[in-house]
Structures are given as C-alpha cells and as structure tokens.
Amino acid sequence: MLRTDPKITSGSSNDREFALLRRVVDRDRGAFDELYLIYHRRLARFLMRLTPRYEIAEEIINDTLWTVWEKASAFRGASLVSTWIMGIAYRHAMRALRRARAQGAVSFEDEAPTLVDVAQQTAETREWLECAMAELPLEQRMVLEFTYFLGHSCEEISTIMDCPVNTVKTRMFHARQKLKVSLPRLGGSAE
Amino acid sequence: MSEHNQSAQHRECQELLPWFITGRLSEPQAARIELHLTDCDECKAEMDEQVELRAHMRREDPVAYAPQGSLQKLAARIDNDGSRTAVASPSERLANRQSAGQARAVRLLIAAAIVETIALALLVSAGKVTWFSKDTAAHYVTLTSSPPVTANGPVIRAVFDPGTSLAELSQAIRSIDAQIVAGPSDADVYTLTLKHGAETDTMNVAIEKLRSDQHVRFAEPAVSDFKGQH
Numbered sequence: 001m002l003r004t005d006p007k008i009t010s011g012s013s014n015d016r017e018f019a020l021l022r023r024v025v026d027r028d029r030g031a032f033d034e035l036y037l038i039y040h041r042r043l044a045r046f047l048m049r050l051t052p053r054y055e056i057a058e059e060i061i062n063d064t065l066w067t068v069w070e071k072a073s074a075f076r077g078a079s080l081v082s083t084w085i086m087g088i089a090y091r092h093a094m095r096a097l098r099r100a101r102a103q104g105a106v107s108f109e110d111e112a113p114t115l116v117d118v119a120q121q122t123a124e125t126r127e128w129l130e131c132a133m134a135e136l137p138l139e140q141r142m143v144l145e146f147t148y149f150l151g152h153s154c155e156e157i158s159t160i161m162d163c164p165v166n167t168v169k170t171r172m173f174h175a176r177q178k179l180k181v182s183l184p185r186l187g188g189s190a191e
Numbered sequence: 192m193s194e195h196n197q198s199a200q201h202r203e204c205q206e207l208l209p210w211f212i213t214g215r216l217s218e219p220q221a222a223r224i225e226l227h228l229t230d231c232d233e234c235k236a237e238m239d240e241q242v243e244l245r246a247h248m249r250r251e252d253p254v255a256y257a258p259q260g261s262l263q264k265l266a267a268r269i270d271n272d273g274s275r276t277a278v279a280s281p282s283e284r285l286a287n288r289q290s291a292g293q294a295r296a297v298r299l300l301i302a303a304a305i306v307e308t309i310a311l312a313l314l315v316s317a318g319k320v321t322w323f324s325k326d327t328a329a330h331y332v333t334l335t336s337s338p339p340v341t342a343n344g345p346v347i348r349a350v351f352d353p354g355t356s357l358a359e360l361s362q363a364i365r366s367i368d369a370q371i372v373a374g375p376s377d378a379d380v381y382t383l384t385l386k387h388g389a390e391t392d393t394m395n396v397a398i399e400k401l402r403s404d405q406h407v408r409f410a411e412p413a414v415s416d417f418k419g420q421h
Contacts, residue, residue, distance in 0.1 A: 153215035
C-alpha cells in the first residue's frame, strides 16, 4: 500500500550528501558542484510549482547553495542533510516569493496554464488545483508541497519551517479546508 | 470504545491523514489510523480525496531545468568573493594568502595595466609589459599595500628587462618561491620576499638563481622597514 518512500529516508543518500558536505567544508569545488546538481534538480522541480518564473527559482536555488557554501561547517549531522538544506531553501524561498507576490509576479491567472496531454477532465481539475493552490497563504502552500510533493514527515517540516509540529498540522488542515471550498469534487477524475 | 476515545482518535486521524498516506508516520501512529479507518466512513472518504490530491500534485511536468547555467552564475559569485573562506583558521588564512598573494600580485599587475591607459592595454595585448607610468605605479602601490604584508626584514630588490612578459616575470618569481610585496617603484624596482624563511643562506641561493634568469637585470638583498614605501 502506501509505505515509506525509500528516497526520502534512505541512509545511503544521506551518507553520500554528508560526505560531499564534508568536502565542501574543505573547499572542494568538485564536491560542491555535485551537491549543487543534486539540489538544483530537487529544488527546481519544487520551486517551479510555486512560481512560473525560472529566474526566481534560480535566485532561490543559488542563494540557498551560497548559504550552504558559506555555512557548511555549521552542519553537525543532527538532522538529515536534506532537512538542513530544505530549511535554508525555505527561508530564501519565503523571502523571494513574498516579494514576487507583492509585485504580482506569482499569480498563475496571469499565465496561460500549460496543459499536458491528459484526459480533459484531469487537465481541468489540475488547472483548478493550480489556481486554488496559488491562492493559499504561502505557509499553508509550503506545508502541502513539503508533505505531498517532497514527502517530508511532520517533524521534518517543523524543522524546515522552524515552527512547532502542531503549527504544521494546523497549516495542513487549513490548506485542505480551503482546497475543498475552491475545488470541484475531486473524486471521479480517473487517472 | 467510549465516545471520548472515538472523537480523540477521529481528530488524530483527521490531522495525520496526509502523512499516513505518504507513509511518514511512526508505526504506532500508523497502526492507530489504520484501525480507525476501518470504522469511520468520513475519514475513509477524506483519505480517498487526499490520495487524489496528492496524485494530482505529483503528476510530473515533462520540463527539465538545465542546471549548468545557474551553477556557472553561482561559481562566479564564489570566485568573486575571493579567497576569503568561512572556515580557515588564522594560520590557514595566512598560508592561503601567501600562496594566493603571488597569483594575486600577477592579477593585480594585469588589472592595473588594463585599467590605466589605452597604451598599456595595447602593450598587454601584445604580450609585453612596459615600465609603468608614475600614475600607474601610485595606484599599484595602493593595491599591493592592502592587505599590509610583513615585509620588515630581509627582502630582495629586483629589476627586470623591459621586454619581459607577465608570464616570464611570474615564472622568474615562482622559480625562487618568492612573492612580490611592493613595486614596481618609480625606478621599476620590485621588492620580493621568500615564502619559506629569510635566512641569509636561503636568500643568497634565491638571489643567485634570480640573477641567472635571463630576464633579470638586477637582484640584490636589502633590509626593508616597510611603511608602505619602497
């Protein structure tokens, strides 16, 4: 059924990232490049769900990895490398996305939604979904994305967002409530 | 099961369903939810909805985002930040600076030449270095005197042939494991210190080696009381 996603909790991928981070402390540019490529992919997929503009995503990614370069020695292995880096990314993302929202640059209504070749009903649902999610307060949107798109646990999200576990649960609950109101009934659009 | 238990478990299930679906609950938590679901239609329906929401969100966009351009931008940012490191100890930073100092000195020579006059730029592009004008020398002094280097004590004063290229100049200096701490002066004198020790024997060997270089016109030992002058 729906059991643990091995990609998230795999010891070996964390070991690999930890080893790379150790070399980054020693100013190993090759290790940094490798870490960059891993996180660019992960972050780009994630951030492009939150903004249609790649240059904003790129700014967030580069600010995040810049902080990793500067502060690598501060990481002590108390959490997974991914939790630590996502926490850094979250702070940079919130700053950039709030700024972009204030400038009206993040609304999906302004962009023609790209419909992939799917059944019409599923495509329409997705369009509704993207609009509804774009309307959510950023913190609630983030919890939704961290949970369903990236597969983080409640505890990991509380570390990433630097808030209590109960706040994570509350934000998730409110996000789900809001989506219920905005969305046409989800059930019935078969994949 | 008492009403109180039902409602507490119901609340817990409503709260934790998303992480039950993604398999990120602890075993005891997941077991409780699983049990409650067998008994609660409302939660079962909610679970089905959330499963579908998650599936919609995870539908993969076919667009891939090429990382190389972005990586190059960040690499340039790191390079421009210079050799400043967040973690080097004071002695490591000094060692870094001394080994980088030589490379930096050559870079500063290039920068000064390009920045100053068109004539200089032409000469640089022709692969030759000429004697700097008085103005250039003044700027160059400012550049090399920051950060201040410890040039109190034995130094080497060297003058190079006018036709010497930058590559030849740096090769000559590198060959004796030295670094430029000042120069060129008005008289086109470079002041050098050795990277590894300043004992008389070491200095003499270095000076002899420098003199044997075809580009070196003049190399003499001296004692510097460096105060930003040379």
